[in-house]
Amino acid sequence: MLELNQETFQDFIKGETPALVDFWAPWCMPCRIFAPVLEDLSDELDGKVEFGKVNIDDNPDLASQYGITTIPTIILFQQGKPVTQMIGVHSREKVLSTITSHL
Amino acid sequence: MNRYDCIIVGSGPAGLEAAVNLSIRGKNFLLFGNENLSIKLETAPRIDNYLGFPGISGRELQRRYREHLASMNIPLRTEQVNLVYPMGDYFSVATNKNTYQASTIILATGTSPAKLLPGEERLLGRGVGYCATCDAPLYRNKTVAVVGWSNEAALEANFVAELAKKVYYLPVRKFSQTLRDNIQLITSPPVEILGEHQVEALRTKTETIPVDGVFLLRDSIAPSALVPGIQVENGYIVVDADMQTNLPGCFAAGDCTGKPHQLMRAAGQGQTAALAVTRYLDRKASEQ
Numbered sequence: 001m002l003e004l005n006q007e008t009f010q011d012f013i014k015g016e017t018p019a020l021v022d023f024w025a026p027w028c029m030p031c032r033i034f035a036p037v038l039e040d041l042s043d044e045l046d047g048k049v050e051f052g053k054v055n056i057d058d059n060p061d062l063a064s065q066y067g068i069t070t071i072p073t074i075i076l077f078q079q080g081k082p083v084t085q086m087i088g089v090h091s092r093e094k095v096l097s098t099i100t101s102h103l
Numbered sequence: 104m105n106r107y108d109c110i111i112v113g114s115g116p117a118g119l120e121a122a123v124n125l126s127i128r129g130k131n132f133l134l135f136g137n138e139n140l141s142i143k144l145e146t147a148p149r150i151d152n153y154l155g156f157p158g159i160s161g162r163e164l165q166r167r168y169r170e171h172l173a174s175m176n177i178p179l180r181t182e183q184v185n186l187v188y189p190m191g192d193y194f195s196v197a198t199n200k201n202t203y204q205a206s207t208i209i210l211a212t213g214t215s216p217a218k219l220l221p222g223e224e225r226l227l228g229r230g231v232g233y234c235a236t237c238d239a240p241l242y243r244n245k246t247v248a249v250v251g252w253s254n255e256a257a258l259e260a261n262f263v264a265e266l267a268k269k270v271y272y273l274p275v276r277k278f279s280q281t282l283r284d285n286i287q288l289i290t291s292p293p294v295e296i297l298g299e300h301q302v303e304a305l306r307t308k309t310e311t312i313p314v315d316g317v318f319l320l321r322d323s324i325a326p327s328a329l330v331p332g333i334q335v336e337n338g339y340i341v342v343d344a345d346m347q348t349n350l351p352g353c354f355a356a357g358d359c360t361g362k363p364h365q366l367m368r369a370a371g372q373g374q375t376a377a378l379a380v381t382r383y384l385d386r387k388a389s390e391q
């Protein structure tokens with residue numbers, strides 16, 4: 001998963017391929033558990049969805065721009081626009097079905 | 104990372120009876136729960152249907168439970184469990200302090216939390232949160248309300264107050280912690296969380312307090328939020344006769360599985376779950 005920052009974020013979400021962004025922080029225990037699940041899905045959806053992550057400690061402006069008040073939060077973008085978001089940790093199947101229903 | 108045979112979530116009669124049985128079976132397990140073991144037990148003045156102990160008080164039974172644990176050297180961990188996540192052939196467990204791994208889980212979390220506050224569900228993740236230690240850093244220099252159902256909640260309010268500009272603390276039950284200077288105690292009960300796209304205020308019976316966020320710290324998280332993917336019906340975890348849930352290796356016992364909410368039913372289910380866990384572990388071991 002691509003580590004995103006203020007400079008690279010906009011280009012990433014505006015790409016041709018839908019982009020899923022994981023907002024996380026190193027001190028967030030549930031984020032640590034969720035991360036490998038998203039890594040796994042990024043392999044499964046290779047070529048269909050680009051996966052990236054934003055460390056909200058390093059990028060507080062991105063977090064506030066997207067109104068992140070709970071982490072983990074994942075947002076799916078298409079052509080730069082958020083199409084759906086999931087707050088908290090969900091089962092692998094639920095994340096997969098939510099993403100694919102928007103493709 | 105050390106992988107435990109089992110992690111028990113909950114310290115009421117179901118969780119404790121499961122712990123006693125896993126200990127007898129020599130399993131390597133962790134027990135997570137509350138300092139008072141069970142608030143329902145602590146507040147029961149008199150119990151008449153606990154076989155062998157007619158008329159016993161909840162506090163006396165609680166004292167005996169503690170002695171029983173101590174006599175078997177079973178430590179109780181008071182970290183709050185925020186997430187139990189199935190990883191395939193094991194489970195990851197996140198508390199407010201650490202992450203753990205276990206081959207099996209016994210959920211003994213008691214009854215589901217009280218009714219949701221109006222606005223809670225709609226604004227979840229938009230200023231409403233359930234884990235102060237997880238999300239407090241997102242409220243640096245902001246104003247936050249913490250509604251606390253347990254004594255530990257006051258500790259969490261103190262943690263939030265280290266980062267936030269101002270904290271309002273609304274205790275639902277009595278607490279014994281000393282609050283930091285930038286925490287204002289509000290005794291009027293919360294009624295509604297207000298805000299269009301983000302939390303804007305918390306309304307109590309007597310006033311409306313403008314806040315950027317509201318943490319609701321109940322004694323137990325709803326099973327569906329605690330364990331993503333678990334099957335729940337009418338707020339209760341669905342189990343079979345072995346206390347097995349729909350997630351292989353994840354068992355549940357006690358009030359979280361349904362009615363009647365009775366001490367002996369809970370203890371019996373805790374025992375059944377522990378024995379089912381040992382069989383499950385033996386089967387896994389023989390498959391390898």
